[in-house]
Amino acid sequence: MLTTSLEFALFLPIVFVLYWFVLKNSLKLQNALILVASYVFYGWWDWRFLVLIAISSAVDYVVGIFLNTTSTKSKRNALLGISLLVNLGMLGFFKYYNFFLDSFVDAFTLFGFSLSPDRLQIILPVGISFYTLQTLSYTIDVYDRKLKGTKDFLAFFAYVSFFPQLVAGPIERATQLLPQFQQKRTFDYTKASDGMRQILWGLFKKIVVADNLAVYTYTISMNYQDHSASTLLMCLVMFSFQFYCDFSGYSDIAIGTGRLFGFNLMKNFDYPIFARSIPELWQKWHISLFTWFRDYIVRRLKGFRKWQVARNILIIFLVTGLWHGAAWTYLTWGLLHSLLFMQFIFLGRKKFKTPVAAGKLLPSLGEFGLMVKTFMSFTLLALFFFIQPLSKCFSYLGSMIDWSIFAVPLLPENRALAGIGLLLVIEWLQREKEHGLELSGSPIPKMVRWGVYYGLLFAVFYYGGQPQDFLYFQF
Template sequence: MLTTSLEFAIFLPIVFLLYWFVLKNKLRLQNALILVASYVFYGWWDWRFLILIAISSLVDFLVGIGLNHAAEKSKRNILLGISLTVNLGMLGFFKYYNFFLESFVDAFTLFGYQMAPGRLDIILPVGISFYTLQTLSYTIDVYDRKLTGTKDFFAFFAYVSFFPQLVAGPIERATHLLPQFQQKRHFDVDSASDGMRQILWGLFKKIVVADNLAVYTYTISMNYQDHSASTLLMCLIMFSFQFYGDFSGYSDIAIGTGRLFGFRLMKNFDYPIFARSIPELWQKWHISLFSWFRDYIIKRLKGFRKWQVARNILIIFLVTGFWHGAAWTYILWGLLHALLFMQFIFWGRKKFKTPVAAGKVLPSWVELGQMVKTFMSFTLLALFFFIQPLSRCLGYLVALVDTSIVKVPLLPENRALAGIVLLLVVEWMQREKEHGLDLSGRSLPKAVRWSVYYGLLFAVFYYGGQPQDFLYFQF
């Protein structure tokens, strides 16, 4: 079920009304309702996917209880090993089986051996990469004694499958989200109103910006040989905006929906399009994933010398690339980002701890140059994320290096360009706020506020592009 679909527009109010008006102050029943709603939401794609998420949840629920009673290191290691084996085993089979098989066959082919691969037609379960990391955070934290294994079946299963962020994040930590399922929640009008505003802004970014750009980027990339280098470059720039609008739009909808039910989900995007360096960009883009790998992988490697930090950065980006998909292009994408990151480790470039042009209306020329350089670096590397397989990706790259780069590029429709301009203006003005329509600390007249809301709703309904799946559903 897409969070931008008519089905979800019907589903959400029904769950909301049952949650607050029928089951008010009945915590266990509210959690049970969320669990049922989440399984309906997830099973809407394919009911068979429910088997996997139920197995993952049950195994980690039992492992958590077992860890409560296991004092010996060996027993704790065995229990953690069971959780890692089951979760990573399912993820590895459904996401990486064919990749490893084909790579194995290709390696033998190089030495003159011909093999007949037993490739399987495997359907990748939506969101498996996300909920696998979410449930693993629970067992790892219980293993590290940061958390006590819960015996509350409904709370834990609802935590793993919480429908607003189930299929594309944010990837929540058990220490942050699970306790929210274990304590009474009270309806807060201000919080719910802010959640609705965040949902509206997410819908605008997804439907008006990303969906309109999707037609343009798909058409150009599928026939890249027929276009000038300038158009191919413009296509990559538009894909970066599409990518941002699509993914951050999903996160806004997820976080806003969580607010409607009294939950606080972690921030997943912090205006990364205004980042002044690659390290700053990765502190602001898909925060929940990058911080997950940092906290559960990198901190265990330790090391503070420059070569150790560089090694850790290389590992985290290679893992990040491989997490995104079973293709060499994703691994290459991660490697190139790691290499860009290295200059800030070895040459001690400036670290940015405050938002760009904090407290100012406009950035300085230096800041503007830094933002453009960072955005274009991200855009050029997005080629390896956007174009599949590697042979087409390299062909696209070669076509970019051409004298036709000076020609006037083919542009997307005006509504897509207008959407980008509005996105940039609003998010620049709001870059020190939680989200694009966060009105805290702003005293705007009621007429102005409602004009903005109705204006965005009008744009969503009348200027939205052809409905598209969220890009991250494939991961």
Template sequence: MLFNSLDFAIFLPIVFLLYWFLVSKKLVYQNGLVVLASYVFYGWWDWRFLSLILFSTIIDFTIGKKLKTESNPTIRKILLSASILINIGFLGFFKYFNFFVDNFVTAFRFLGSEIQPNTLNIILPVGISFYTFQTLSYTIDVYKRKLEPTQDFLAFAAFVSFFPQLVAGPIERASNLLPQFLMHRKFEYAKAVDGMRQILWGLFKKIVIADNCAEFANEIFNNSSDYSGSSLFVGSLFFAFQIYGDFSGYSDIAIGTARLFGFNLKQNFAFPYFSRDIAEFWRRWHISLSTWFRDYLYIPLGGSKGGIWMKIRNTFIIFIVSGFWHGANWTFIVWGVLNALYFLPLLLTNTNRSNLVVVAQGKYFPSLKDVMKMFVTFMLTVLAWVFFRAENMGHAIQILTEIFSGSFFEAPDFHDGSKAIKLIALLILFMVIEWIGRENKYALENIYKLKLPIRWVIYFILVFALFYLTGMADLDQEFIYFQF
């Protein structure tokens, strides 16, 4: 079920009313409804894969309980290994089976042997990368005795399947979200209103920004040989805003929806395109995944405590794994390597934590130095996005070769130039709004401080844009990260 669909527009109010008017008096009823609603939400796409979520839930709940009572270090390691192998095994099979088979065939062909393997027509379960990491964090934290395992299966099932963030995050830690399922929730008007406001802003980012950018990005990338370097570069810019509006928009809707039901989810995006270096960008982009890899991969590998070669090794490992997490394609791995190369100078000069506060904090305008830093960081990110969007390595190289050719200095050409100009103007306005709200958790968070008539004018404009500017794009476009 898509957030930007009529189905969800009907589903959400029904669940909201049942939650607060029918089952609000007892915790077990609240959690039961959350589980039921979450399974309906996920099963709307393909009910067969509900068995995967249920199986992961049972396995990790059982292992968590066993880890609490087991004191033998060897058995505890076996239990943890079982959880990791089962969860990663499912993820690896559905997401990477054919990738490894295809590369196995390519390797043999390179050596002069031709083999005919059996490949499978595997459907990738939506959200498997997200809920797999979420349940893994639970068993790892229980194993490390950082978290007490729950004895409430219903609460744990609700934590694993919570529908707002089930299919595309944020990837919640059990230490933050699970305790919220163990306490009775009471309706808070201010929290619900804030949730609706964040949902509205998320829908704007998805429908108005991302989907309209997708129209041009898809046209240019799908027909890249027909376009000049300048057009390909502008198409890459459109994709940069598409993926940001799409994914951060999903996170905003997820966080806002959770607040309607009394839950607080972690911030997943913190205005990453205002970053002054790549290290800051990765502290602000897909925060839940970046911190997951930091805590469960980078630090266990030794982090930055070892020698210089260990630091370099760990940096490349975490970025390559992050790239591979996004998809079974060499383009994602190269995207990860490229970001590691961007990050390396900061690591070697020990300046990777230079920009920990919001740019131009407390000021209206940034300094010229900050502007230059943001510009360079954004351009590096846009070039890396080419690999993320390209169909394969040859496609990415062809696009970048053309961008860095003489045709970069030609005037960009689009199938609908006037619409492209309007979209560029809209993106500039969007970034101005984001800049004004950059010190908040989302751009419109502090709009409640404005006078009521002004607030309602802004709300009206946003709602009007959702309907009027939807005409520039196709309705019910899936979110990009559904494929990951």
């Protein structure tokens, strides 16, 4: 079920009414409703995949209980190993089996051996990469004694499968989200109305900007040999905006929906398109994933010398690339991003800890130049997300090295360009806020604020592109 679909538009108010008006006096029944609603939401794609999320939840629920009562290190290690084996085993099979099989065959071919093993027709379960990390955060935190294993079956299963963020994040930590399922929740009008505004902003980014751009980027990329170098570069720029609006739009919808039910989900994007360096960008893009790898992988490696920090950066980007998919393009993307990152480690470049032009209307000329440089660096490497396989990526890049780079590029439709313009204006003005439409307490007159809301709603209904799946469903 897409969160931009008519089905979800009917599903959400039904769950909301049952949750707050029928079951408001029972925490267990509210959690049970969330669990059932989440399984219906997830099973809408393919009910068979419910077995996987149920197995993952059940294994980690039991492991957490046993970790509570086990103090022997070897037994605790064995319990954690069971959780890792089950969760990563399922993820590895469904996501990486054919990739490693093909790589194994290619390696033998280099030495003159010809192998012809059977490839499996494996369908990647939607969201498996996300809920696997979410449930693993629970067992690792219980193992590290940062959290006690819960015996509340409903709360834990609802935590793992919470439908607003189930299939594309944010990837929530058990220490942050699970306790919210274990405490009474009361309806907060201010929080709910802010959630509705964030949902609206997410819908605008996805439907008006990303979906309109998808037609343009797909058309150009499928016939890139027939277009000028300037059009190919423009296509990459538009894909960066599509990529950002598609994914951050989902996160906005998820966070806003969570607020409707009294939950606080973590911020997943912090206006990364205004970042002034690659390190700053990765502090603001897909925050839940990068902090997960930082906390559960990198910090276990330790080391503060420059070469150790560089090693850790390389590991985190290679793992991140592999997490995104079983393809050499994603690993190449990770490697290249780590190399861009390392110049800031070895050359001691400036670190940015405050929003760009904080408290000011406009950035300085230097800040603007840094933002453009960072965005274009990200854009060029986004090619390895956009094009498959690796050979086609290099062919696309080769086609961009041409005098036609100075030609007038083919542009997307005006409504897509207008959407990008409005996106940049609103997010720039709101860059120190939680989301683009956080206008509570704003000095902007109420009539103007409501004009913005209705204008965006009108755009969503009348200027949306052809409906597209969220890009991150493939990861």
